[in-house]
Amino acid sequence: MSSVARTARGCDCIPQYWGFWTAFPTSMQDTPRPRPNIPISIVRYSAIGGVMHIEDFAALGDHAAAGLAAVELALDAGARSSACGRIPIAGAAVARAADGRSRVICVGVNGRIPEDSGPGYPTDHGETGAIRQIADCRAVPWSEVVFATTLSPCIMCTRTLMHLHTLGLRRLVIAESESFGGRKDLLQSLPGMQIVELTHPPAVDMMQRFARTYPWDWAADIGEIPPSRLLVNLNAPALLTRLRALDATAGVFDENGRCVGHARDRRAETGDNPVQAAALVAIGNAGSAINLREHILVVDVADTLDLESFGASSLGACELFRPAALVAPGPVAPALRDPLEAVGVRIVTAAGS
Numbered sequence: 001m002s003s004v005a006r007t008a009r010g011c012d013c014i015p016q017y018w019g020f021w022t023a024f025p026t027s028m029q030d031t032p033r034p035r036p037n038i039p040i041s042i043v044r045y046s047a048i049g050g051v052m053h054i055e056d057f058a059a060l061g062d063h064a065a066a067g068l069a070a071v072e073l074a075l076d077a078g079a080r081s082s083a084c085g086r087i088p089i090a091g092a093a094v095a096r097a098a099d100g101r102s103r104v105i106c107v108g109v110n111g112r113i114p115e116d117s118g119p120g121y122p123t124d125h126g127e128t129g130a131i132r133q134i135a136d137c138r139a140v141p142w143s144e145v146v147f148a149t150t151l152s153p154c155i156m157c158t159r160t161l162m163h164l165h166t167l168g169l170r171r172l173v174i175a176e177s178e179s180f181g182g183r184k185d186l187l188q189s190l191p192g193m194q195i196v197e198l199t200h201p202p203a204v205d206m207m208q209r210f211a212r213t214y215p216w217d218w219a220a221d222i223g224e225i226p227p228s229r230l231l232v233n234l235n236a237p238a239l240l241t242r243l244r245a246l247d248a249t250a251g252v253f254d255e256n257g258r259c260v261g262h263a264r265d266r267r268a269e270t271g272d273n274p275v276q277a278a279a280l281v282a283i284g285n286a287g288s289a290i291n292l293r294e295h296i297l298v299v300d301v302a303d304t305l306d307l308e309s310f311g312a313s314s315l316g317a318c319e320l321f322r323p324a325a326l327v328a329p330g331p332v333a334p335a336l337r338d339p340l341e342a343v344g345v346r347i348v349t350a351a352g353s
């Protein structure tokens with residue numbers, strides 16, 4: 001059974017401007033955001049107005065201090081992103097060591113709006129961005145870890161955390177769920193998962209201020225920018241040939257057959273780190289300027305494309321960003337095909353089915 005230490009004030013409420021997001025023209029961009037040259041120093045959580053107490057994390061038992069440390073780290077990182085005009089969402093993992101001390105495993109931030117002048121990495125949400133920092137995922141003592149996120153996880157991050165649950169993760173802190181409900185229902189259903197769900201006013205303010213100021217970025221970050229055109233032509237064998245010429249496992253192609261991002265699968269080299277799955281990385285490498293709903297994701301595997309070969313995080317990324325089509329060389333297993341088709345992703349195999 002999941003335990004919820006503190007229920008948010010509201011339910012999974014969607015902000016009133018949600019409908020506005022979905023009606024937003026694809027061509028419209030937000031006004032240029034300021035990029036002040038702010039030194040990257042830790043903005044203490046208390047400095048943005050709010051105090052948390054160890055008692056808030058009592059549901060985590062011996063791991064309460066690790067939970068507090070994790071959410072402070074995530075909120076600090078989110079506040080720094082906010083100060084730079086970036087999306088203020090972050091994640092952090094902290095482990096409780098045998099001597100009771102806390103050890104930081106990873107901290108990461110949303111990468112849609114990059115720190116530099118690069119193209120952005122849209123599959124880095126706070127959670128996935130943090131997990132991508134881990135060099136060897138199997139070396140992490142997940143049963144001793146508390147993972148914290150500043151905002152309720154989306155389906156991509158939820159599927160990633162569900163994978164970490166298979167490795168032993170049992171503790172999660174969510175700083176706020178008012179700005180975005182996410183799929184915490186799936187997380188709450190995981191056996192043994194303890195969730196401390198806070199409604200932290202500074203975190204809510206930070207999220208909603210960003211959503212009001214940059215609604216296009218906010219909507220794009222959850223795949224809610226509608227496609228400006230429908231995909232008509234799709235030559236699956238030709239796309240697979242082009243992907244193989246790039247020596248890649250997955251690639252994102254535009255309607256003219258041009259690859260805009262590709263990747264090889266690096267899970268075997270990173271202790272089965274779920275965010276190193278080829279499809280998720282290819283979507284990240286395609287950058288923030290493209291709308292995946294106008295593009296084709298091509299994946300090359302030897303046999304049937306199933307949940308294991310595709311990766312749970314890649315499935316979540318496709319459920320969130322919804323490519324117009326997924327091309328595979330052979331059959332696609334129902335466990336993968338069904339959830340993708342449920343969100344409107346067209347499945348095409350090179351054999352023509």
Ligand SMILES: [Zn+2]
Pocket residue numbers: 125126127153154155156157158
């Ligand atoms: Zn997410």
